[in-house]
Amino acid sequence: MIERTFVMIKPDGVAKGLSDEIIARIQKSGLKVVSKRRVRMDRKTAERLYDVHKGKEFFERLVNFIISGEVFVMVVEGERAISRIRELMGPTDPAKAPKGTIRGDFAASMSENIIHASDSPESVKREMPIFF
Ligand code: CMP
Numbered sequence: 001m002i003e004r005t006f007v008m009i010k011p012d013g014v015a016k017g018l019s020d021e022i023i024a025r026i027q028k029s030g031l032k033v034v035s036k037r038r039v040r041m042d043r044k045t046a047e048r049l050y051d052v053h054k055g056k057e058f059f060e061r062l063v064n065f066i067i068s069g070e071v072f073v074m075v076v077e078g079e080r081a082i083s084r085i086r087e088l089m090g091p092t093d094p095a096k097a098p099k100g101t102i103r104g105d106f107a108a109s110m111s112e113n114i115i116h117a118s119d120s121p122e123s124v125k126r127e128m129p130i131f132f
Contacts, residue, residue: 003081004034006118006128011069013114014038018106019072022115025102029088031078035132040070049130058111065111073131076117082124085117 007026009019023033041049046063053059076085090101094113097104107113118124 002077002079003121003124004075004077004128005082005085005124006131007074007076007085008116009072009074010066010112010114010116011071012065012108012112013106014070014072016106016114018114022102023072023074025088026076026085029084031076031081031084033074034077035075037073037131038070039073039131041067043067045130049127051126061111075128075132082118082121086119089115089117 009022013019013022023036026033043063046066047054050059050062050066053062078084088102090097090103090107092103092113093110094103094107097107099105102115103113118127
């Protein structure tokens, strides 16, 4: 099934100059970047994006980090796009992310983990309209 998913290169990915490399990996995997925008989020938008984590110990840290610099927000399309991007990305904790995944190769910590992608069709429906 052809799906669309929401992907974001976080401020650490942009600051480390990894945007082109990450987009190339997405395209080489056969997925298409159909829209892309560079944005600096305000606090309200970041809190909306991460609404499901409100109340968790790391929420403030996460929001502060995501508004600390520019991000790339993208719409990615292709066969099983939601799960395929998550395979390319690797798990949240970089210590558990295999080499060859984006987080395994570049992420520094749970907070500074380079990239976000929606984890389900429901998350796509909630996250994508915030930016597109
Ligand atoms: P992301 O895919 O953007 O979705 C939620 C984010 O919360 C996750 O990536 C991590 O960056 C962040 N996160 C999850 N758990 C922790 C944690 N224990 N400490 C800091 N950040 C976390």
